[in-house]
């Protein structure tokens with residue numbers, strides 16, 4: 164079934180293809196397996212950790228590397244996965260004083276990576292998170308005034324740039340995993356480059372930029388960063404054997420289960436497995452299936468099956484980093500959140516489905532669709548790199564070598580395929596009004612930028628005095644940019660003051676910002692429906708969410724109550740945390756808190772005023788038609804309004820699952836919409852039925 168080749172250790176060529184091995188099932192094991200030390204690091208200095216640091220491929224090169232970085236304003240660092248870039252370079256810079264006393268920011272595309280890498284570095288430095296080493300992610304700040312190494316998501320640094328476009332707090336910015344090309348990373352490239360330029364011109368202390376990855380188009384990056392030299396780090400610490408399937412696999416989820424059990428039967432129990440699938444639903448169903456199968460296989464060691472995806476609450480995410488109990492094999496089933504930067508202790512095998520869920524934006528319909536697509540070669544190599552971090556490993560790719568050959572080298576930058584309204588608002592809040600000429604590494608479509616500007620204009624966040632003028636941020640737009648939210652929701656929060664329902668709107672927006680608080684199990688559908696009935700509002704899903712949260716609060720966030728009511732305790736708790744943060748931002752903005760009590764009509768009026776771009780009317784055929792792009796849509800089966808036929812609704816989200824479905828839908832009075840945006844509806848030539 165498998166064809167193999169090797170990713171080899173230090174000094175050998177990076178990839179050494181061995182002869183194909185059709186039908187071959189064996190793999191070279193080997194390498195002494197080490198159990199990972201505990202995560203939080205403080206107390207006794209750890210000699211074993213010091214040894215591990217010295218054994219990394221980057222260690223012999225450190226003096227030279229630091230000397231180079233010291234003299235360069237910008238540098239591109241390329242090194243194999245696991246060579247030590249992320250964990251070591253920030254520490255080397257600090258130890259050598261390259262930062263000149265100021266802080267060093269290290270950005271990661273994902274929260275999981277920012278937190279776990281920070282914890283590892285704190286442990287290596289024998290300190291606690293939040294002292295000299297800390298992290299900053301949306302809705303969480305684990306830093307203090309003395310923190311010098313700040314691991315953060317790229318989105319967080321972008322938010323800091325709104326307040327301080329020269330990023331004066333930092334002397335070095337390390338842009339890690341640059342190949343990922345998330346929207347935030349791409350915007351950050353331009354923002355950091357502009358900050359460096361500006362500091363140079365104004366005689367401020369130089370801002371050093373270091374761009375790092377294992378897999379990227381170095382020439383493109385070097386050119387963009389003013390011909391920055393490329394520093395290559397040689398070597399991989401442990402070899403990784405790569406196996407491809409002999410035939411393309413039609414059902415990768417099924418193939419991943421078969422491959423896991425093959426490993427489980429043949430390899431020692433303490434060697435753990437990481438499986439890459441594409442999304443939460445797929446992972447949850449694989450977790451369930453594997454737990455069941457493992458219960459049925461009494462003669463094999465126990466499997467500890469753990470999911471890992473972005474929407475999982477932090478307490479559950481950290482479980483994957485804990486030591487595997489004796490006699491168990493840990494199996495982590497993850498989305499691409501586990502693809503870069505992180506080291507999951509114990510992982511010896513990676514099973515890669517070769518697919519990823521990626522956002523695709525249609526500027527015409529305004530629809531962001533998540534679609535399962537093939538990974539790029541860069542992503543595939545990153546996934547492979549998650550094996551062989553503590554000893555030799557194996558990566559099973561659930562696709563053929565020929566399919567790998569056909570993959571695109573690099574991922575298409577997200578900025579070229581998603582809705583840009585949030586990013587454009589942030590750029591403008593940083594004082595960059597000519598977004599059309601912003602120095603993007605790869606420019607998004609003109610059409611997508613215009614679509615975002617139009618949306619912001621309709622929301623009142625930007626204005627154009629005349630056609631020839633550059634769009635300008637309005638005072639409302641400036642206030643909207645202070646919220647780490649989609650501009651529509653920032654606007655709804657700001658509007659809620661006028662409608663006297665700030666508390667209610669904060670609750671709804673917080674719940675919409677986290678993952679689904681409702682547990683849906685097909686086999687208990689009737690039971691769930693009858694239990695949930697008490698929360699359901701004929702006004703729609705937003706008020707249903709509000710009712711649920713109010714009931715949760717009335718029982719003091721009781722866990723057993725959540726269980727009985729099929730509410731996801733963790734998700735609703737995360738919503739509570741998010742709510743606190745949003746409330747703090749409201750306080751800073753001088754918003755007066757108010758509540759509308761039981762009469763929630765004003766909440767819907769407020770939602771209508773912010774979501775008028777997401778509105779749909781009942782058509783004669785019984786479907787709905789969106790006003791913005793005349794798309795035929797339906798109410799999602801999970802909605803409180805699924806069996807209703809309201810004349811006019813607003814929705815939070817459109818998803819494509821065969822049909823186009825509206826999710827989180829509320830009934831609105833067409834007159835409310837006409838009142839808040841008369842010119843929009845006139846321009847759309849829509850007469851809203853009353």
Ligand SMILES: Nc1ncnc2c1ncn2[C@@H]1O[C@H](COP(=O)(O)OP(=O)(O)OP(=O)(O)O)[C@@H](O)[C@H]1O
Nearest residue numbers: 199244245246247248249250251283377504506552
């Ligand atoms: N949490 C951890 N537990 C155990 N070992 C770890 C941990 N984090 C890092 N390591 C060790 O440090 C090595 C270097 O990790 P680091 O993340 O710095 O590499 P990298 O070059 O940045 O790789 P990548 O490009 O994959 O992010 C790992 O291969 C692993 O051996």
